[in-house]
Amino acid sequence: MAVKLPIYMDNHATTRVDPRVVEAMLPYFTEKFGNAASRNHEFGWKAEEAVETARGHVARLIHASPREIVFTSGATESDNLALKGVAEAYRKRGNHIITQATEHKAVLDTLKRLEQSGCEVTCLPVSKDGLVDPDDLRRAITPRTILLSIMHANNEIGVVQPIAEIGRIAKEKDVLFHVDAAQSVGKIPVDAEKDGVDLLALSAHKLYGPKGVGALYVRRKNPRVELAAMIDGGGHERGMRSGTLNVPGIVGLGKACEICQQEMAEEGERLRALRDKLKDAILAGLDNTFINGSMTQRLPQNLNLSFAGVEGEALLMGINDVAVSSGSACTSATLEPSHVLRALGVSEDLAHSSVRFGLGRFNTAEEVEYVAARVIETVKRLRELSPLYEAAKPRPPR
Numbered sequence: 001m002a003v004k005l006p007i008y009m010d011n012h013a014t015t016r017v018d019p020r021v022v023e024a025m026l027p028y029f030t031e032k033f034g035n036a037a038s039r040n041h042e043f044g045w046k047a048e049e050a051v052e053t054a055r056g057h058v059a060r061l062i063h064a065s066p067r068e069i070v071f072t073s074g075a076t077e078s079d080n081l082a083l084k085g086v087a088e089a090y091r092k093r094g095n096h097i098i099t100q101a102t103e104h105k106a107v108l109d110t111l112k113r114l115e116q117s118g119c120e121v122t123c124l125p126v127s128k129d130g131l132v133d134p135d136d137l138r139r140a141i142t143p144r145t146i147l148l149s150i151m152h153a154n155n156e157i158g159v160v161q162p163i164a165e166i167g168r169i170a171k172e173k174d175v176l177f178h179v180d181a182a183q184s185v186g187k188i189p190v191d192a193e194k195d196g197v198d199l200l201a202l203s204a205h206k207l208y209g210p211k212g213v214g215a216l217y218v219r220r221k222n223p224r225v226e227l228a229a230m231i232d233g234g235g236h237e238r239g240m241r242s243g244t245l246n247v248p249g250i251v252g253l254g255k256a257c258e259i260c261q262q263e264m265a266e267e268g269e270r271l272r273a274l275r276d277k278l279k280d281a282i283l284a285g286l287d288n289t290f291i292n293g294s295m296t297q298r299l300p301q302n303l304n305l306s307f308a309g310v311e312g313e314a315l316l317m318g319i320n321d322v323a324v325s326s327g328s329a330c331t332s333a334t335l336e337p338s339h340v341l342r343a344l345g346v347s348e349d350l351a352h353s354s355v356r357f358g359l360g361r362f363n364t365a366e367e368v369e370y371v372a373a374r375v376i377e378t379v380k381r382l383r384e385l386s387p388l389y390e391a392a393k394p395r396p397p398r
């Protein structure tokens with residue numbers, strides 16, 4: 001049972017494009033290359049028709065109406081448009097925005113920017129499981145609050161925030177609710193209507209679609225969300241995001257959403273079983289190994305472990321035929337300990353010893369067995385090399 005190396009198990013950073021998605025995209029580079037905004041000929045009509053079909057698939061997956069979908073270049077742009085667009089459009093009503101500590105940098109850095117231009121931002125802490133307390137949120141809302149921005153699933157620890165409950169609070173207090181759902185759409189059910197979400201960011205390359213395309217859901221009734229555009233010119237996407245549409249990319253996003261809609265439930269169960277197998281094997285083979293984040297409120301695809309006495313970076317080098325991440329992929333250029341793990345109260349040492357496993361559609365049971373064995377053998381070897389670890393076997397830290 002030879003596995004093909006290297007093994008990719010970093011599906012929170014990006015996913016391989018599904019071959020069915022590639023196939024759906026190809027004609028839109030060649031014979032159907034038209035501009036979706038060309039109104040006078042067949043080329044334009046074909047492109048527009050494909051974009052509208054894709055819009056329908058995206059909308060269906062998150063229980064929205066197609067007219068509530070704005071295509072963007074990805075979740076970073078969608079988060080920027082949601083936060084900056086609301087801050088500008090609702091300036092007269094207030095300037096206070098509430099978020100929480102484990103958000104993606106696409107939200108945290110955007111809010112830092114808004115703080116410099118006069119917004120007030122409250123960043124709520126999370127429990128040691130990584131969950132925000134809805135009562136904290138309720139208490140933080142003031143008459144000047146215009147927006148809550150709370151992610152659905154976390155990109156490092158897979159922890160799933162209680163967005164339906166937060167959506168109810170937002171409605172009750174009459175503030176808008178933005179959700180960064182880049183990690184959850186296509187993996188677990190998302191229902192923008194039922195969950196009281198007003199804005200929602202998603203990205204194609206996290207759900208087996210191409211890079212450089214995503215969408216922002218913008219609620220059109222109860223309430224109708226106002227948004228100031230960030231990019232002007234041409235008035236595409238109902239004026240919210242000008243620029244010639246990336247037709248092949250949008251077709252890919254639509255196809256990826258259609259596949260997820262059909263296969264998500266079954267795929268989630270398969271990957272949950274594989275993830276649990278990986279977890280159980282590693283925990284049975286190693287002591288002083290700790291799970292980061294809630295195990296119950298969590299994406300089925302995610303596992304995040306800290307191996308006491310081992311540098312995450314050293315472990316990654318030791319298992320160089322397996323692609324996983326230490327900390328967040330987006331911050332791994334720096335050696336700062338993950339802000340997510342620090343927010344959970346994980347010590348700096350254990351944060352540096354963490355590894356994120358992200359299982360995906362193309363992983364197999366054989367790969368999971370291989371990865372578990374490689375991790376166990378490598379952690380044991382690194383710990384034997386470390387006299388400090390041997391001398392002071394760490395006790396459970398928290």
Ligand SMILES: *Cc1c(COP(=O)(O)O)cnc(C)c1O
Pocket residue numbers: 012013073074075076077104106151153154155180181182183202203204205206212213214
């Ligand atoms: C990947 C990711 C983003 C950024 O998405 P891009 O499409 O790569 O810009 C934002 N938020 C979360 C939670 C993510 O996982």
